[in-house]
Amino acid sequence: MxxxxxxxxxxxxxxxxxxxxxxxxxxxxxxxxxxxxxxxxxxxxxxxxxxxxxxxxxxxxxxxxxxxxxxxxxxxxxxxxxxxxxxxxxxxxxxxxxxxxxxxxxxxxxxxxxxxxxxxxxxxxxxxxxxxxxVLHTAATAHLGLFREAGLRLGETIIVGGAAGGVGSCVVQLAAAAGARVIATARPDDADWCRGCGAAEVVDYRDPELFARLAELAPDGADVYWDNAGVHDLEHAVPLLARRGRIIAMAGMSATPTLPVGQLYVRDASIRGFAISNAGVDDLAAAAKVVNHGLKSGILKxxxxxxxxxxxxxxxxxxxxxxxxxxxxxxx
Ligand SMILES: NC(=O)c1ccc[n+]([C@@H]2O[C@H](COP(=O)([O-])OP(=O)(O)OC[C@H]3O[C@@H](n4cnc5c(N)ncnc54)[C@H](OP(=O)(O)O)[C@@H]3O)[C@@H](O)[C@H]2O)c1
Incomplete structure (x- = not known):
């Protein structure tokens, strides 16, 4: 020693x-x-x-x-x-x-x-x-969800619910940096923050027409839908998905939403759940590289x-x- x-x-x-x-x-x-x-x-x-x-x-x-x-x-x-x-x-x-x-x-x-x-x-x-x-926990979580679970690709569209929070901000920052189009939901006071993180659009999550607004903003469907608030309104979220769309579930421990099964499978869509606490040292090390790049470059804040x-x-x-x-x- x-x-x-x-x-x-x-x-x-x-x-x-x-x-x-x-x-x-x-x-x-x-x-x-x-x-x-x-x-x-x-x-x-x-x-x-x-x-x-x-x-x-x-x-x-x-x-x-x-x-x-x-x-x-x-x-x-x-x-x-x-x-x-x-x-x-x-x-x-x-x-x-x-x-x-x-x-x-x-x-x-x-x-x-x-x-x-x-x-x-x-x-x-x-x-x-x-x-x-x-950003250590939140950005590593964002990386695992976006790239290991959702397999996010350049040019895809992602809807990020609760985008102004700890994890949500990092999801927006990493997704935008990876060349995805990000549609964020946040309270109006947080719209500028979300745009600064890289969101192309920001919708008030309390808007009674929230899902209609999201559908207008993603006319070809969302490739990824990520809900940081754990609300999981799947009845409205699943119909927003593009073919092969992925829903990320990582919050809402006691949520028991209704799943419109037909709307899911006709899209070849899937729901991917994960918890960073289960990640092994290899996954954490891969996330650490991204965290360090994001810190050095100023992407993550x-x-x-x-x-x-x-x-x-x-x-x-x-x-x-x-x-x-x-x-x-x-x-x-
Ligand atoms: N599975 C995992 O590996 C993992 C890892 C990290 C975190 N998590 C979980 O992920 C969740 C988010 O963590 P966090 O650190 O980002 O928390 P946070 O900073 O508290 O962020 C939560 C966000 O959700 C927003 N929100 C609240 N109600 C909403 C609604 N009805 N619709 C849309 N957005 C709403 C909040 O907005 P306001 O500020 O306007 O209220 C806030 O921006 C927590 O449940 C946490 O336990 C899971």
């Missing part, structure tokens, strides 16, 4: 001892993790709250958790120690990870985190920690709704659960 340098024996962490509301989150000292041979110890610089972090904390998303469990999935930071068999990293490297805090792994909401080297990626030069942190210290991790979760208009950053 590389020299420990001035890594303290204890660190401040936000953790739970059992699932519960945000009130279950404690902030206090825990032993600084010692990286295993295949891990890298990272001193964190920027953290962010995702919806899934609140589901893991509450127990709504069941996954193996150590106890005490440090909450949080994503981090940006600097390498301070490298395990003996961990390759590709050196002390001082600026790095990021977006797959801690589930599947038995400790989370990221602490001053230090031991990260498996295969889940750690270099932060591109010139990219600041906060700008990166706010997000709005920051709030910036809270780690001591206020519970408030950060409450803010996320209240539905913030932008991303909630946490500064360790």
């Amino acid at each position: 590389s020299p420990a340098g001035d890594v303290p024996a204890q660190m401040t962490a936000a953790y739970i001892t059992e699932p519960g509301t945000a009130d279950a989150i404690r902030v206090g000292p825990l032993p600084t993790p010692r990286p295993a041979a295949d891990q890298v110890l990272v001193r964190t610089e920027a953290l962010v709250v995702n919806h899934v972090d609140t589901f893991v904390r509450s127990g709504a998303y069941r996954t193996a958790l150590p106890s005490p469990f440090v909450i949080g999935r994503d981090l940006v930071g600097t390498v301070v120690q490298v395990g003996s068999t961990a390759t590709g990293f050196a002390v001082g490297d600026r790095v990021w990870c977006n797959s801690l805090g589930h599947g038995g792994r400790q989370g990221s909401f602490a001053q230090y985190a031991a990260v498996p080297a295969e889940r750690l990626y270099r932060l591109p030069d010139g990219v600041d920690a906060e700008s990166a942190a706010v 997000a709005r920051i709704a709030d910036r809270l210290p780690l001591a206020q991790a519970a408030d950060a979760h409450r803010r996320q659960e209240a539905g913030p208009h932008g991303r909630i950053l946490v500064v360790p």
